[in-house]
Amino acid sequence: MGKRLACAAQVALPLDVETSATPAGLAGSDTDSAGEASLRRYDWTAVESQLDRQGWGLLPRLLDAAQCQQIAAMYDEAAHFRSRIQMQRHAFGRGEYQYFAYPLPALLQALRTALYARLQPVAEQWRQQFTSTAPPWPAQHAALLAQCHAAGQLRPTPLLLRYGADDYNCLHQDLYGALVFPLQVIVLLSQPGEDFDGGELVLTEQRPRMQSRAQVLPLQRGDAAIIAVRERPVQGTRGSYRVQHRHGVSTVLRGQRHTLGIVFHDAE
Numbered sequence: 455m456g457k458r459l460a461c462a463a464q465v466a467l468p469l470d471v472e473t474s475a476t477p478a479g480l481a482g483s484d485t486d487s488a489g490e491a492s493l494r495r496y497d498w499t500a501v502e503s504q505l506d507r508q509g510w511g512l513l514p515r516l517l518d519a520a521q522c523q524q525i526a527a528m529y530d531e532a533a534h535f536r537s538r539i540q541m542q543r544h545a546f547g548r549g550e551y552q553y554f555a556y557p558l559p560a561l562l563q564a565l566r567t568a569l570y571a572r573l574q575p576v577a578e579q580w581r582q583q584f585t586s587t588a589p590p591w592p593a594q595h596a597a598l599l600a601q602c603h604a605a606g607q608l609r610p611t612p613l614l615l616r617y618g619a620d621d622y623n624c625l626h627q628d629l630y631g632a633l634v635f636p637l638q639v640i641v642l643l644s645q646p647g648e649d650f651d652g653g654e655l656v657l658t659e660q661r662p663r664m665q666s667r668a669q670v671l672p673l674q675r676g677d678a679a680i681i682a683v684r685e686r687p688v689q690g691t692r693g694s695y696r697v698q699h700r701h702g703v704s705t706v707l708r709g710q711r712h713t714l715g716i717v718f719h720d721a722e
């Protein structure tokens with residue numbers, strides 16, 4: 455099971471409930487180009503500058519209401535998933551989520567591939583700013599997955615989360631192994647104020663020797679948040695330094711909230 459770095463310390467790894475069946479996912483090149491087409495309408499220079507300045511960026515209405523509904527409904531179809539995690543059992547919070555199995559549903563596969571291609575230049579710029587000795591991030595997501603698989607990170611990380619009243623998600627980082635692509639995407643599938651109240655996505659940032667700052671991300675149904683997985687570089691007077699990030703969800707006060715999480719590296 456992958457490592458999810460919880461509130462302050464690394465916690466015990468959750469036990470997977472393996473599911474045997476796999477869904478019939480269609481991930482053809484037509485779907486992949488549809489994924490690219492849906493991203494073309496965004497101003498990526500603006501998104502990149504949001505990511506650099508605040509560690510998160512927004513893609514308003516990445517999915518329409520029907521697509522949100524379609525993905526949220528998968529939660530009850532066990533064949534889509536490889537494991538189910540009850541957050542309370544692992545002190546991750548309260549509520550539950552499921553990891554998708556390969557092959558991913560076509561829409562999700564297309565989004566993961568197309569989003570990676572758009573985010574790779576940001577990751578690459580961050581890598582260079584960190585003056586890291588790590589190798590460059592490959593341009594294609596398939597090449598990143600090949601690297602993950604060679605490193606023993608074989609299991610798909612995209613997940614579907616379901617929260618009811620009183621559920622919440624502790625501050626954490628989605629690491630899952632040594633190979634960590636620095637950006638991830640969270641799509642809100644439910645409408646705040648209608649489907650649920652409360653349940654805000656929170657991102658904290660911690661600068662060296664400073665107290666943590668919290669940012670609440672303003673999401674509507676279908677909006678995607680791109681967030682830093684672990685850290686981002688900030689330019690200081692004497693070179694770049696690392697700002698640490700964690701994310702979580704405040705308590706849901708009423709109703710039901712679904713989110714789709716897209717992590718680009720696979721899990722140990």
Ligand SMILES: O=C(O)CCC(=O)C(=O)O
Pocket residue numbers: 615623628639640655701702703713714715716
């Ligand atoms: O439900 C949310 O908004 C957060 C989901 C999450 O932690 C993730 O996708 O990694």
Ligand SMILES: [Fe+2]
Pocket residue numbers: 626627628701715
């Ligand atoms: Fe997460």
